[in-house]
Amino acid sequence: MGKQSPLNLNKTEYRVHTKKQLLFSWLLLLLCTLISVVIGEFSFDKNLMIPAALFMVFLKGQQISDIFMELKNAPKNWRFLLLYYVFILPAVIAAIYLF
Amino acid sequence: MQTQPSFISPEALKEEVIVIKDSAQTKPLLKKFKDKKLPGDLAMWFFILAELTAFAAFFIGFAVAEQLNVDMFITGKAKLHPIAGLINTVALITSSLFVALALRAFHLKKQREVAWLLIIAQLIAVIYLVVKVWEYQFLFAAGIDIETNTFFTLYFLITAFHFMHVLLGMVILMLMTIKAYKGRYLNKSASGFESGACYWHMVDLLWIILFPLIYVI
Numbered sequence: 001m002g003k004q005s006p007l008n009l010n011k012t013e014y015r016v017h018t019k020k021q022l023l024f025s026w027l028l029l030l031l032c033t034l035i036s037v038v039i040g041e042f043s044f045d046k047n048l049m050i051p052a053a054l055f056m057v058f059l060k061g062q063q064i065s066d067i068f069m070e071l072k073n074a075p076k077n078w079r080f081l082l083l084y085y086v087f088i089l090p091a092v093i094a095a096i097y098l099f
Numbered sequence: 100m101q102t103q104p105s106f107i108s109p110e111a112l113k114e115e116v117i118v119i120k121d122s123a124q125t126k127p128l129l130k131k132f133k134d135k136k137l138p139g140d141l142a143m144w145f146f147i148l149a150e151l152t153a154f155a156a157f158f159i160g161f162a163v164a165e166q167l168n169v170d171m172f173i174t175g176k177a178k179l180h181p182i183a184g185l186i187n188t189v190a191l192i193t194s195s196l197f198v199a200l201a202l203r204a205f206h207l208k209k210q211r212e213v214a215w216l217l218i219i220a221q222l223i224a225v226i227y228l229v230v231k232v233w234e235y236q237f238l239f240a241a242g243i244d245i246e247t248n249t250f251f252t253l254y255f256l257i258t259a260f261h262f263m264h265v266l267l268g269m270v271i272l273m274l275m276t277i278k279a280y281k282g283r284y285l286n287k288s289a290s291g292f293e294s295g296a297c298y299w300h301m302v303d304l305l306w307i308i309l310f311p312l313i314y315v316i
Contacts, residue, residue, distance in 0.1 A: 016203050017199070019203065022196060022200060022203070023196070025196075026193070029307075030192065033189065036310075040311070040316065041181075053315050054316075057308055057311055060307045061304055064303055064307070067199070070138045073135060074138060075135045075137055076135070085151055085155070089155050092159060097166065097316065
């Protein structure tokens with residue numbers, strides 16, 4: 001008999017992320033927040049600032065849905081539904097501001 | 100020893116082909132679905148999608164209104180505290196981290212650890228509530244309210260709607276904490292716990308779109 005995983009998950013359950021992965025994701029989220037604040041404070045070019053700040057939104061949304069919500073190991077239609085949301089909504093907002 | 104039949108009827112041959120074809124198609128499909136499971140209850144995910152759609156309408160409405168009243172929105176945003184927005188972002192992200200850690204502890208069947216991690220998540224979420232209330236009081240003291248202009252109407256509507264979601268999320272986390280502390284999740288399905296955790300992450304997800312839209316851009 002093979003060694004059992006400490007998580008004791010069978011094949012029908014998804015795998016949860018490790019503590020290290022969750023902490024890395026949290027640090028990435030903090031870094032993206034900081035970058036978007038710095039961009040907002042010091043960027044004078046609206047055409048550069050808005051897409052950059054909204055790209056940070058996409059990165060943060062991807063981390064929250066894939067890592068925190070554990071959708072990375074969910075059926076791909078559900079995963080992509082959330083990923084489309086965090087991509088399309090900021091893209092629409094950017095289009096409203098820029099065009 | 101069993102001998103192979105010397106004659107196989109066309110029907111049997113056909114059946115054999117179908118069986119092989121079936122197994123070749125269904126095996127990868129079964130493997131694909133066995134490895135992937137949606138965390139939480141399906142009904143909760145439909146609720147989350149409905150909430151995300153409602154907020155998307157708010158965000159797009161805010162962006163359109165800003166384009167129609169550029170000067171008013173620039174003046175309005177200048178009256179907000181970006182630091183308060185930043186503190187709230189850090190608070191919600193950190194709270195979400197503790198809920199994600201609690202879900203991991205849940206799968207490790209560490210019920211007490213789950214309860215403590217959820218308590219920490221709620222304490223951090225209280226920072227968000229305090230800062231938001233302080234921000235509202237600061238604006239009210241400056242004579243600004245929901246009727247001041249279009250910017251503040253949208254600001255109060257969107258942030259108060261989000262605030263109510265945070266409150267609901269905290270009630271859900273509190274119930275999860277009590278259940279975990281009493282060990283009522285032991286040997287139970289993870290679906291209810293995952294649903295609550297996903298709701299909390301949705302609240303966080305909405306804030307990370309709201310924050311740059313209202314405070315940064």
